[in-house]
Amino acid sequence: MRFQQFFPPDYLQEYVRYFWVLESASDCVEMRTFRMIADGYPGFILQQAEQQLFRDQTQKQWPRAFLYGQTTTAGDISVPGPFRTLGVYFHPSALPAIFGFNADELTNSCVGLDLLAPSLAERLINTQSVPKQIELLSNYLFEMAQKSKAAMSKDIQYSLRQIDKSSGGICLRDLHQTLGVTERSFQRKFKQCVGIPPKLFSRICRFQVSLNQLRNHQYRKLSDVAFENDYGDQSHYIRSFQEFAGCSPFQYQKQVNELVENFPLLVQ
Template identity: 50%
Template sequence: MRYQELPPPSYLKSHVRYFWTLESNGVVHEPKILGPMADGCPGLIIQQSADGIFYQENKELPDLLLYGQTTRYTELHVTGSICSIGVICYPHALKSIFGLNADELTNSCMDLDILAVTKDFYLAERLSNAPSLTGKIDIISTFLFNQINKNSASADEITHFALSQIIESGGSIALKDLQQQLQLTERSFERRFKQGVGISPKLFSRICRFQNSLKQLKSNNYSKLSDIAFEHDYADQSHYIRAFKEFAGFSPYQYQKKSTKAEAGTNFLLMPK
């Protein structure tokens, strides 16, 4: 398997964090498990292999897949040859790119090809005719840029500001103070945030803390696991382990063992079934 991450073109940098590609070296005879973890970001997965198929809970997934916030560990099963392109977007992208209320796709996905704008752009046909991954990424980038320009939904500056403050603090900002700063009631703040991001400010903050702790765990920049817990404002090590299991599917120790035996991307593990 070959996994790589690529930066977006400059005109997408406020909407897309990065592209990723995953290719198998020939036919994959044994099914694989793609284990995405909660990362606070929606995105796209585009499968380009003629015989490669994604499944989730025994349900075949579309080749052009748009997904929302993932709040828990999930598994995608992959069979056949793999030639996939992923787009990891920023938390506000379902609203800012596609004009969708983000909470409609939380822990869910949809076939991107059913959107009228996709059909007008002939995205599937263009991708199937592109000879290289680079060419396909260029097509996807153009599609996203066109969609941004066509999107009539105005940016919610309040939600964008709240997002920036939560991310900058690593999920440790006092949400009550942020709400008062924005001069919103708790109910209005949560409603607007859910529509723009897909989940509540509290849950998004928890995912930010988990992701920051994951970066530290990957870098081995700690002496004891409790060091990571306290540096990221967990009450103690046991609280940290519970949160890690919720978002990653297994404990920090199990994650480290799996990541040494599997191909690891930024927010998923690719493991033999």
């Protein structure tokens, strides 16, 4: 398989982390299974091949082009035969700023692009050139962001930076007190902008930091990872990892091939 990553144009960097493309060999015939892992980021996926669409664990086919929200638990999707997929990773609070709806409306769910922008969905599907597809998507996203009345919240942007800076360990009470808002107001606004409560986002952030340590082999033993990320003990860390990754840290290292960040191929 071949993976490519593309940085967004300057005018989209406030909303988009990066674009990515994953494609199999044209003679691929076996079923491939990927795992979607909780990572704190919403996204978009375009499936180029009409006959080889992602299927969930109930064998239900996903739309050819769809927008998805926060993922809070791991889930497997499969695709038969050759495929090419174009994806977009947004920043955590980008959905309301671009599309004008509350992010929690898409948590653990998705919506087909044909419902949001039918003509764009058709143009993307009928366009073979990846740079042209990215250009079409970029123009659409920027146009939507310009029309949206929901600007990026400075308070939520500040909160996201502090949570990331602390690797998910910041005291949320200190955070909303610093912002000068009540806990209830902070919780409500964060969920509307990001899609999940700040406590859950912080837990996912901490999990992602530990996952990066595993990816980069920055530990001697698993208990070191648990201790360095403020888990109560190794068992607590393993339970949290299983919640967000769908398997134990040991199984993750042995059973996945992560070409795309947080979207690994399961090794049969």
